[in-house]
Amino acid sequence: MSEVSLNGRCLVAGSAQGALLYADVGLSFWGGVEPFTGEVIDRHHPLSGQLISGRVLAIPSGRGSCTGSSVLLELMLNGHAPAALVFERVEDILTLGVLVAEQMFGHSIPVLSLGEAGFAALRGVAFVRVEADRVTGFNSPPPALERRPENRPAINAVSKISLSETDQGLLDGAYGKAAQVAMGIILRMAELQGATELLDITQAHIDGCIYTGPASLRFARQLVEWGAKVRVPTTLNSISVDKRRWRELGIDTALGEPASQLGDAYMDMGARVSFTCAPYLLDSAPELGEQIVWAESNAVVYANSVIGARTLKYPDYLDICIALTGRAPKIGCHLTQQRLATLRIDVPELDGLDDSFYPLLGYHVGLLCGAAIPVICGLEHKGPTLDDLKSFGAAFATTSAAPMFHMAGVTPEATTAELALGGHAPDKTLRIGAADLLHSWRELNSAQTSxxxxxxxxxxxxxxxxxxxxxxxxxxxxxxxxxxxxxxxxxxxxxxxxxxxxxxxxxxxxxxxxxxxxxxxxxxxxxxxxxxxxxxxxxxxxxxxxxxxxxxxxxxxxxxxxxxxxxGLASGRLPEWLRGAAHAEDSAHV
CATH class of the missing domain: 3.30.499.10 (Aconitase, domain 3)
Incomplete structure (x- = not known):
């Protein structure tokens, strides 16, 4: 007998069933899931050590790296993917990995979102069946699922998105097979995101050049074979090896050769030789208000937050699709209203700040945010440098699903907290104490010896x-x-x-x-x-x-x-700004 029956939103159609693997914390597949075994390797995550292969994975959303889509594609093509994905809310990065596998390689798994109440209702359920927009939970293995052929949407299926003449030409194949497939993937994602039209972008930064396994190279080579050429200036993220010196560094050819070949494939598409995860340090960095398409989580957060350029947290593979067409969904942080903060976070007054404060604060704030855009208050007179904001944003992007932050009195769209909030009261206000930061400090310091x-x-x-x-x-x-x-x-x-x-x-x-x-x-x-x-x-x-x-x-x-x-030894000293919290904790234990 079923224990629970829920209706949700179908993101990718299909049917599957299996043992449920449930967590109420988002998971980054890059750095969080081993692409060749399906093991959860994020040692800070409640599912650490579990295998996702063949199970129905239920998580609120992804988080962290944009490369999660690439890891999921690897899992789908090597047979270690989950049977289905169930999210609390619409999730772009992992859903895109499934869409690419389906559109280009004929592999798919069902994906759906349930909303907050529906997702919470799965807690404690042992087995799950997913069929289109329906999830059924069981306390014992259900009967075998009757397999039916799935109807996959054609590349040039009728779209609900308003298309320009050029868009339609791209979709119809007038600009080549690669651009046609790219536009088909863009439109499917745009519909899931709720966009009604596309916009022009001025530049792209590609994260999909990271080698996650054979599937990542197979994807890029297929685009090259189809004649792919970028339509906007395009930079490349860090690749998986030092391209000029990997042999000198002793890297195994099993990684060095395909990783280097992957970089070559993207350069064959017309991308610039840049190979950096910090494209905001290049002379091609965008300006305030510029519409761009960047992947790489830290770069996205920096572009949106510190520069004030406009980009979504684009998944790997969607980045190159948009670079090949020059068109992106007009949604999310491309729009002024969707860049506003909904969460206010007050930071304590601390003395003696050093450069370890900002990455630690970013890590902690990201854990509090989920997908909400925060405005951080209390640092107006601390004068964080661009390097401080870089390290804050990278850590924030690691633990949150949000595409940006505001810092009152510091970042360009937050001269005041009220401006960052759009004149509205925040949905929630949180206050961070020094003791909270001390807890996160200990979380990041995993070493057991000096x-x-x-x-x-x-x-x-x-x-x-x-x-x-x-x-x-x-x-x-x-x-x-x-x-x-x-x-x-x-x-x-x-x-x-x-x-x-x-x-x-x-x-x-x-x-x-x-x-x-x-x-x-x-x-x-x-x-x-x-x-x-x-x-x-x-x-x-x-x-x-x-x-x-x-x-x-x-x-x-x-x-x-x-x-x-x-x-050769770590001193173990706490920074000055944390010592008061440690002293207070020690006194409380006396």
């Missing part, structure tokens, strides 16, 4: 100003022989740092530079096989590293990272 084997800097990619700061801190010192210190950055930044003399200073200290790729893609041997504990000043990497590379992490300021590079 040893430090590798200092990992540059997630997101280091800026020129960060290179200058690091060179000043290193000075005439030399690192400890047993500690590796590696900085990842873009090629353009490395060239400027060399011209400024920073690279020579840092290489004398013992810093190794790696370009084109980033820490979320790096593993052994750049991380020595004997290394057990890492140290980073990146909230994003402190979160992902335990699952991605199986190492414990010390999270600390850049000053502490340099000190540990010299001693």
């Amino acid at each position: 040893d430090v084997d590798v200092i990992t800097l540059g997630n997101p990619h280091f800026s020129l100003s960060e290179c200058a700061t690091l060179a000043h801190l290193c000075g005439v010192q030399r690192k400890h022989n047993a500690v590796a210190i590696v900085v990842t950055c873009g090629r353009a930044t490395l060239d400027r740092a060399q011209q400024a003399g920073y690279v020579a200073t840092l290489e004398r200290f013992g810093v190794q530079f790696v370009t084109d790729t980033c820490w979320c893609m790096l593993g052994e041997p750049v991380i020595p096989p004997t290394a057990r504990t890492l140290m980073t000043n990146s909230g994003k990497y402190a979160h992902y590293a335990p699952g991605l590379v199986g190492r414990r992490v010390h999270f600390a300021s850049l000053v502490e990272c340099v000190e540990s590079a010299c001693t």
Whole structure:
């Protein structure tokens, strides 16, 4: 007998059933799910260690990386995907992965959203059957599901979106097969998002160039074979290897060759050789109000929040589809009204802030937000730098599903909190205490010993100003022989740092530079096989590293990272701005 029967919104049609795997916390498939086994590897997530393969996965939404769509495509083509996906709300990144698998490779799974009450009703259910827009829960395995042929929409199916003459030509194949398929995928996503028309965009940044496995290369090569060429200036995110030096770095050819070939495929489509996860550091960075299409979660958040450009949190593969057509759904953060904050977060007055404050705060705020856009209040007179905002945004993008934040008195659309809220009262106001930040500090500091084997800097990619700061801190010192210190950055930044003399200073200290790729893609041997504990000043990497590379992490300021590079040990000191919370906690335990 069924225990629960629910109606939802069908995002991708189909029928399936299986044991239910339920969590009330969003999950990033990139860095959170192993693409070749289906294991949940996000060690901070309640499903850590579980296998999603063949089960009905119910999560409120995705979160974190835009590359989740690519990981899901890998899982679907290698047989380790969930039987179905059930969300609380419409979810773009993972749904797009299913649409690409269906449209280009003939593989699909059902996807639907249930709303808050319906999703909550699945808690405690053991088995689930999904049929189109209906979910039925059971307390024991249900009878076998009768398989019926699914009706897949044709590429040029009648769309509810208002199309220009050029749009229709793209959809009809007048501009080639690649552009035709791309427009078909764009329109299906636009309809799911509730868009009624498309808009022109001025530039794109492609995250799908990250190698997640054979499917990612297969996708890009298929587009090249179909004659794909971008219609707007297009930059490329970090790829999975240092394209010029992967052999020198000792990277296995099983990764190095296809990862490099994937970069080549996107350049064959006309993308610029940029290979950076921080495109806002390039000379092509957009301006306030510019309509763009960027993928890569930290870049999206920075573009929307710090620059005031306009983009959605575009999933991998939708990014290149839009670059091939120059057209994007007119929805979400492309529209002024949908950029407004609905959540106010008040930050405590803390003294002695250092650069570890902003990534930690971003990590904590992201956990509180879900998909809501926040306005953070209380930092109006703290003067965060662009590097501070970069690190805040990257950590925020790791733990939230929101495409942007506002910071009152700091970011361009939030000269006041009232302006960021559009003159309306927030749906909710939250106050963060120092004790809350102390809890998140301990969450990011997973290391169990004081040893430090590798200092990992540059997630997101280091800026020129960060290179200058690091060179000043290193000075005439030399690192400890047993500690590796590696900085990842873009090629353009490395060239400027060399011209400024920073690279020579840092290489004398013992810093190794790696370009084109980033820490979320790096593993052994750049991380020595004997290394057990890492140290980073990146909230994003402190979160992902335990699952991605199986190492414990010390999270600390850049000053502490340099000190540990010299001693081989983490001091374990709390930053000044957290010590009061720790003292209060100790006193309460006496």
